[in-house]
Amino acid sequence: MPGIRVKICGLTRPEDVDASATGGAAYIGLNFFPKSPRCVSIETARALALRAPAGLAKVALVVDADDATLDRIVAGVPLDMLQLHGRETPERVAEIRARHGLPVMKAIGIADAADLPRIDLYAPVVDQLLIDAKPPEGAILPGGNGLRFDWRLLQGRKYWQKPWMLAGGLTPGNVAEAVRLTGARQVDVASGVESAPGVKDAALIRDFVVAAQAGTD
Numbered sequence: 576m577p578g579i580r581v582k583i584c585g586l587t588r589p590e591d592v593d594a595s596a597t598g599g600a601a602y603i604g605l606n607f608f609p610k611s612p613r614c615v616s617i618e619t620a621r622a623l624a625l626r627a628p629a630g631l632a633k634v635a636l637v638v639d640a641d642d643a644t645l646d647r648i649v650a651g652v653p654l655d656m657l658q659l660h661g662r663e664t665p666e667r668v669a670e671i672r673a674r675h676g677l678p679v680m681k682a683i684g685i686a687d688a689a690d691l692p693r694i695d696l697y698a699p700v701v702d703q704l705l706i707d708a709k710p711p712e713g714a715i716l717p718g719g720n721g722l723r724f725d726w727r728l729l730q731g732r733k734y735w736q737k738p739w740m741l742a743g744g745l746t747p748g749n750v751a752e753a754v755r756l757t758g759a760r761q762v763d764v765a766s767g768v769e770s771a772p773g774v775k776d777a778a779l780i781r782d783f784v785v786a787a788q789a790g791t792d
């Protein structure tokens with residue numbers, strides 16, 4: 576069975592790119608949400624993206640970004656995908672995908688079974704789905720909170736119309752169990768591989784990728 580693909584999200588420093596590449600990540604996430612401790616400027620994101628070796632996909636994370644913001648990001652940073660992590664409607668997702676010519680991944684927040692139909696709602700208009708924990712009411716960040724949801728909600732549901740990633744509160748200590756329970760073939764992590772908010776830890780990145788692979792054994 577092919578290996579699991581890992582996304583390390585919210586890189587802020589050149590050494591984070593190196594750690595993600597040597598650790599075996601398939602994607603890196605560059606965060607443009609101003610309220611996040613992981614937010615980077617376009618200039619920093621460009622430098623990080625240019626440092627990534629061939630084969631390491633660069634994903635821009637945005638939250639309800641307007642066209643002008645997206646235009647600046649796409650013009651300034653070499654990217655492979657856009658991650659929409661706000662309240663973008665399916666119509667807005669389709670519009671962004673058509674305007675920028677990049678694959679789009681939409682984050683869907685899950686708290687309980689009532690949230691699952693939203694996955695099918697977005698599947699027709701995206702290239703990938705990101706199934707994340709729903710943020711608590713009033714949270715400042717719509718993701719990156721280190722919160723998990725009940726992975727059993729995805730048991731027996733491992734196929735959707737599009738490729739998907741599991742996210743939300745994943746750590747080197749729990750990712751193998753998450754992969755086993757959900758059947759995920761791709762996983763995404765932000766806070767679970769940090770020593771402090773916005774500061775990635777190379778050893779945790781390495782441990783996370785190893786543990787994610789172990790979940791497929």
Ligand SMILES: O=C(O)c1ccccc1N[C@@H]1O[C@H](COP(=O)(O)O)[C@@H](O)[C@H]1O
Nearest residue numbers: 611718719720721743744763764765766
């Ligand atoms: O990481 C952030 O700061 C962030 C901010 C706004 C939206 C999404 C964000 N991160 C994404 O959320 C998931 C889950 O994060 P965590 O692993 O629970 O900390 C993460 O994989 C990012 O894609």
